Amino acid sequence: MDRILLGDEAVALGAVEAGISAAYAYPGTPSTEIFETIRRHAGEADPPIRGLWSTNEKVALEEGVGVSYAGKRALVSMKHVGLNVAADPFMNVAVAGAHGGLVIAVADDPSMHSSQNEQDSRYFADFAQVPCLEPSNQQECYSFTREAFELSEQLHVPVLLRLVTRLAHSRAVVTSSPPRKQNEAQYVADSSLYTLIPSNARRAYGKLLDKQPAIAEYAERHPANALTLRDARLPGILVSGVAWNYLQEALGPALEQYNLLRIGVYPLPVRKIRQLLDASTEVWLVEEGYPFIERYVSALGLMREPPIKGKLTGHLPRSGELTPDALRQSFGLPAREALRLRGLDEVLVGRPPRLCDACPHDDAYAAINEAIADIEGEVRVQGDIGCYALGYLKPHQAIHSCLCMGASIGMAIGAAHAGMKPSLAVIGDGTFTHSGMAPLLDAARENIPIKVFILDNSIVAMTGGQPTMATDEQVVDLVAGLGVPRSRIHIILPTPQKKAENVQLIRAEIARDGLSVIIARRACVTYAKVIKEHRRSRKPAPA
Amino acid sequence: MNYDLVICGVGGQGVLSIAWVIDQAAVEAGFHIKQPEVHGMAQRGGAVSALVRIADVPIASDLVADGTAAMVLSVEPMESLRYAKLLRPDGWIVTDVTPLKNVAAYPDTSRLFDVLFSAPRLIAVDAGALARKAGMVKANNMVMLGAASSMLPVPTALIEKYLRALFATKGERIGNANVNAFRMGDAAGRFAASLAAGGVPAGVIARVVPRLDFEPRPVADEITAQWQQRLLAADGGSLAKRIFASEEVLALESGLSALVG
Numbered sequence: 001m002d003r004i005l006l007g008d009e010a011v012a013l014g015a016v017e018a019g020i021s022a023a024y025a026y027p028g029t030p031s032t033e034i035f036e037t038i039r040r041h042a043g044e045a046d047p048p049i050r051g052l053w054s055t056n057e058k059v060a061l062e063e064g065v066g067v068s069y070a071g072k073r074a075l076v077s078m079k080h081v082g083l084n085v086a087a088d089p090f091m092n093v094a095v096a097g098a099h100g101g102l103v104i105a106v107a108d109d110p111s112m113h114s115s116q117n118e119q120d121s122r123y124f125a126d127f128a129q130v131p132c133l134e135p136s137n138q139q140e141c142y143s144f145t146r147e148a149f150e151l152s153e154q155l156h157v158p159v160l161l162r163l164v165t166r167l168a169h170s171r172a173v174v175t176s177s178p179p180r181k182q183n184e185a186q187y188v189a190d191s192s193l194y195t196l197i198p199s200n201a202r203r204a205y206g207k208l209l210d211k212q213p214a215i216a217e218y219a220e221r222h223p224a225n226a227l228t229l230r231d232a233r234l235p236g237i238l239v240s241g242v243a244w245n246y247l248q249e250a251l252g253p254a255l256e257q258y259n260l261l262r263i264g265v266y267p268l269p270v271r272k273i274r275q276l277l278d279a280s281t282e283v284w285l286v287e288e289g290y291p292f293i294e295r296y297v298s299a300l301g302l303m304r305e306p307p308i309k310g311k312l313t314g315h316l317p318r319s320g321e322l323t324p325d326a327l328r329q330s331f332g333l334p335a336r337e338a339l340r341l342r343g344l345d346e347v348l349v350g351r352p353p354r355l356c357d358a359c360p361h362d363d364a365y366a367a368i369n370e371a372i373a374d375i376e377g378e379v380r381v382q383g384d385i386g387c388y389a390l391g392y393l394k395p396h397q398a399i400h401s402c403l404c405m406g407a408s409i410g411m412a413i414g415a416a417h418a419g420m421k422p423s424l425a426v427i428g429d430g431t432f433t434h435s436g437m438a439p440l441l442d443a444a445r446e447n448i449p450i451k452v453f454i455l456d457n458s459i460v461a462m463t464g465g466q467p468t469m470a471t472d473e474q475v476v477d478l479v480a481g482l483g484v485p486r487s488r489i490h491i492i493l494p495t496p497q498k499k500a501e502n503v504q505l506i507r508a509e510i511a512r513d514g515l516s517v518i519i520a521r522r523a524c525v526t527y528a529k530v531i532k533e534h535r536r537s538r539k540p541a542p543a
Numbered sequence: 544m545n546y547d548l549v550i551c552g553v554g555g556q557g558v559l560s561i562a563w564v565i566d567q568a569a570v571e572a573g574f575h576i577k578q579p580e581v582h583g584m585a586q587r588g589g590a591v592s593a594l595v596r597i598a599d600v601p602i603a604s605d606l607v608a609d610g611t612a613a614m615v616l617s618v619e620p621m622e623s624l625r626y627a628k629l630l631r632p633d634g635w636i637v638t639d640v641t642p643l644k645n646v647a648a649y650p651d652t653s654r655l656f657d658v659l660f661s662a663p664r665l666i667a668v669d670a671g672a673l674a675r676k677a678g679m680v681k682a683n684n685m686v687m688l689g690a691a692s693s694m695l696p697v698p699t700a701l702i703e704k705y706l707r708a709l710f711a712t713k714g715e716r717i718g719n720a721n722v723n724a725f726r727m728g729d730a731a732g733r734f735a736a737s738l739a740a741g742g743v744p745a746g747v748i749a750r751v752v753p754r755l756d757f758e759p760r761p762v763a764d765e766i767t768a769q770w771q772q773r774l775l776a777a778d779g780g781s782l783a784k785r786i787f788a789s790e791e792v793l794a795l796e797s798g799l800s801a802l803v804g
Binding site: 002004029030032033113114137166167169170171172173242244245246248249250323324325328335336337338339340341342343344346347348349350351352353354355356387390394462463464 | 553554562566567570575576577578579580581582583586587588589590602603604605606607608609610611621622624625627628629630631632634645646647648649650651654655657658659661662663
């Protein structure tokens, strides 16, 4: 069947038709559409595919490992920085191995379209010593995903599927193949492999090392690692993933003047690379993301014969995603002539994203800003990840950091310990349950004098309106459960009408000693309808 | 055949819906496509774009080099300029003239239009006015899709088919209103293209078409011919400037005689 699919959607369909029994994810651009698509198709599978938007990526992966342990297939998806959160189970399930097929789809974001960094997930696969498949187009998104499950079960390893933004969020026609049945549930025979007390872990790690030759041979023989040797007097190109697409666009027929090795499956196919190096006068390394392959092949510049040209040598841009224009420039081809309009630069200004009209965060920031305006000395507010990170920009200019999910509260604790007073943090309801509860437990345990604002808008809005884990009174209960006295938990309604009242309350809490939590509670205006649906479909609490 | 189209606007204006419709129509017409788009943070009122690559051979790259695209189709006038560098020197800009000023530094609009209307191949439409007339204030995107449709390498009937499919779950009234918006845009686009083919300068057409009252059907040839003749006259340029500055909507049939009188 042929369908027009985003790269993300093709991964999702590949997983569904590979016979997954469950899927888990935490929303994050550019990976979000993977789980959204699985969720749309979950009911069509027999039995229906289980899973949920998990609390965070670590939990998502652990849930996926549990499915694999029980003999069924699971897909876990996240953005690149989500794998940092899931790094602990990731590194350890590599040692434990996979029983039912376990595939972790990770979407990298070179150029940081919607991210804090452009880390390259191929390092994680390498670090964990598990295979990594890197599709270069939407069809490969589908077929590599299906193959990843086979590989995972064949070699008993989890498999990492690496996407990048331009593939995750680009559409093309994808042909699918007949779906495979789900596995029957059957526990892994040897539970010691998953019980990583040191004596077992040493044995399990030995098994992982024993798998390496088979994994290496798989990559060496894989048709996606394709070597084309034309002539020993020609230069060579070693290219991976979507960079192959841009290379074709940029160089066109000139590509025939190069020996070529395409890479789509890791670990690196060493024999093929050796052949390319031996056959070429010089070798260009063209890869999307970090110079991962280049560091291996060039040994950080220690290897000089034949010369390597890539990101480490300054021949390609070291940061940002590759583009056909960047490659044309690197290979010495002129830029194409484009339409030019006189005076264009004077009438074209940037249009950054902004908070929506009537956004509750806007009112929360207005109240906080006014409350701290007359405090002597500089007051800084630790921010966090979500729409409200836009509070850094004008006109709000209300937060002064945004490091990673959940960092605001921990950083406020540190700033308080460094002597800053007051020390403030702002975090949304989704980010709070993702990874803000643990630092708040620290603060509550020692009554550290920070003031935490939880902006509860009842939704994970930035990534497109996924359900939040806790809102309204559930947030209050969580905060109280972590040990914050009820008398130090306040709820404000962030509206223009309530501003004076809110400012007064915030001032009073800042003046008090010890920890306070102020919950600014008002539903997101943009996702008002979705929030209503989420409220209706919410499962009742266990009796 | 290969045809690269940039679709752009502001988050919330329905840029990705335009791309969806063209994707479906192009694939049904037997073409290969690649269609990257912007998701995530930018959709919060920021600049949003999609690229539609259409070809009769498989397409490798999801991105294009500068100077490659055949058309920039924009739902907002300033945004059309953001992607002008992707256009071939003979590429078309097809744009709404309704500014969306959600940034403080938004340029002076008369300056903006001076630059925009200097583009050599340009179709400018007041999509807001036509969408309101169609009874669907949010249908600016479908007006613009209509304005571009006659120049796309995909049959207009297929575009309309998938436009209906896009609104299939929204009820008949919304579907019909969007189709009407699309057809008014199509009428405006074809009218502008005929004037251009007849030798009327792009800057003149761009100042007149946004002020005309299009129906959801093609403009009669004789009406187009009358406008062409009038705009080719020595004072065509100054007339166009007056029409654009007046901001009044002129009827296609009687507008000319009103001007003459």
